[in-house]
Amino acid sequence: MGAAGKAAGPLSHRRRWYPDVVQQVAPPGTFDLGPGYLDPGLLPVDLLRGAYADALAEFGSAALSYGPNSGALPLRALLADRLGPPCTPDHIMVTSGTSHALHLIATILFRRHDVVLVEQVGYDLGRAILADSGLRLRAVEMDDSGMVPEALERALGAAGDTPAFVYLNPTFHNPTGLLVPSGRRRELLAVAAAYGVPVVEDDAYAEIGLTRSGMPDSMAALSGYRGVIRLGSFSKSLAPGLRLGWLAADPETVARIQAHHVFDSGGSPNHLASLAVTTLLATGAYDRHLTWLRSALRDRRDALAAALSANLPERFVFDRPAGGFFLWVTADGERDERGLVTAARNADVRVLAGGRFGRPARPSVRLAYSFNSPPRLTAAAHRLAAAWKSTERRLPCS
Ligand SMILES: Cc1ncc(COP(=O)(O)O)c(C=O)c1O
Numbered sequence: 001m002g003a004a005g006k007a008a009g010p011l012s013h014r015r016r017w018y019p020d021v022v023q024q025v026a027p028p029g030t031f032d033l034g035p036g037y038l039d040p041g042l043l044p045v046d047l048l049r050g051a052y053a054d055a056l057a058e059f060g061s062a063a064l065s066y067g068p069n070s071g072a073l074p075l076r077a078l079l080a081d082r083l084g085p086p087c088t089p090d091h092i093m094v095t096s097g098t099s100h101a102l103h104l105i106a107t108i109l110f111r112r113h114d115v116v117l118v119e120q121v122g123y124d125l126g127r128a129i130l131a132d133s134g135l136r137l138r139a140v141e142m143d144d145s146g147m148v149p150e151a152l153e154r155a156l157g158a159a160g161d162t163p164a165f166v167y168l169n170p171t172f173h174n175p176t177g178l179l180v181p182s183g184r185r186r187e188l189l190a191v192a193a194a195y196g197v198p199v200v201e202d203d204a205y206a207e208i209g210l211t212r213s214g215m216p217d218s219m220a221a222l223s224g225y226r227g228v229i230r231l232g233s234f235s236k237s238l239a240p241g242l243r244l245g246w247l248a249a250d251p252e253t254v255a256r257i258q259a260h261h262v263f264d265s266g267g268s269p270n271h272l273a274s275l276a277v278t279t280l281l282a283t284g285a286y287d288r289h290l291t292w293l294r295s296a297l298r299d300r301r302d303a304l305a306a307a308l309s310a311n312l313p314e315r316f317v318f319d320r321p322a323g324g325f326f327l328w329v330t331a332d333g334e335r336d337e338r339g340l341v342t343a344a345r346n347a348d349v350r351v352l353a354g355g356r357f358g359r360p361a362r363p364s365v366r367l368a369y370s371f372n373s374p375p376r377l378t379a380a381a382h383r384l385a386a387a388w389k390s391t392e393r394r395l396p397c398s
Helices: 002-007 045-064 073-083 098-109 124-132 149-157 182-194 251-258 261-266 271-283 285-311 337-346 374-394
Strands: 092-095 115-119 136-140 165-168 199-202 228-233 245-248 326-331 364-368
Touching (some): 045 271, 045 285, 073 245, 092 098, 092 251, 098 124, 098 228, 098 245, 098 251, 115 124, 115 149, 124 136, 136 149, 165 182, 182 199, 245 251, 271 285, 285 326, 285 374, 337 364, 337 374
Parallel strands (some): 115 165, 165 199, 199 228
Antiparallel strands (some): 092 245, 228 245, 326 364
């Protein structure tokens, strides 16, 4: 009850990160490069306070009603405009985030024991949602451009159960930061379409592009929103506490999902949040916020990348990601991943072992640059470099 007691009185939002109020809190003194969260200082408290007030002023008691099963039309119409033709509001359904959308897809569209093809390494919790829904996961090889089309073809053509769908995260992939190029997206789509197998495109980081160069079209757009279900989220671009996202697919698939009685009973998930975000999209405030957020994240990525480049031992390599929250460091040789994580922990830096995300080809760790300020990321990189240099001295094979 300590947390609730402390929360009484005027709120200073940056200081309210108590264990019973937020999902994860690192021990004091730790540089936490673990979670894919936004830094508390990047969460737009004032912007959202205004957006909720505006939504209540504009929509009145309708904002406090059950929303329509597929989500409020003003939001779906604005999203359809952003996604471009052929998207209409009927292609879109509001969800309470990408996690919720994955659960809906796994349980409404597919059956227990269905096989889902996943990347060799990928979003651990997304895979866990699918596995908990009774789906059987099969990993497909990746290279530097993403899932390998020939390997996908082999997996789809293999004897035994025909896979039910392919789960991909092609834009600023968690954990590697990879942006799958357009050509590879088209190849993967062609293989999936040849076998009549749908693709679920997890695009949680699509808004977090950090370079000025253009973005490839989404796989959904490339397919004309046929055979691809695209998942979007406001967790990474605004705040995860909104619990707000969407899925976009052909209208028949959307209708199948929204026919579930969970929506008849509960209406639109997070209706008030969806109307607050509607006001931000309608006024351009969301796009202004994105410009600011991208610049702040670019500074964070660059601080971490610069300090790692200058200090990491030669055998550690990473690519500077073009977007998203993560930097993926791989080590060559026999270096033991657990040893890297332990050495980091002993230096008070929390990082995640690559093995948590599947079977990386080489020992790897994921570093999130989203959650700490540039000076803290620089300090964390110095600590990591020193800690990993000392493991190197202890390894006879290195
Ligand atoms: C690839 C990916 N998908 C989905 C999510 C979760 O998204 P949401 O907060 O919208 O449920 C995350 C968050 O870490 C993610 O990395």
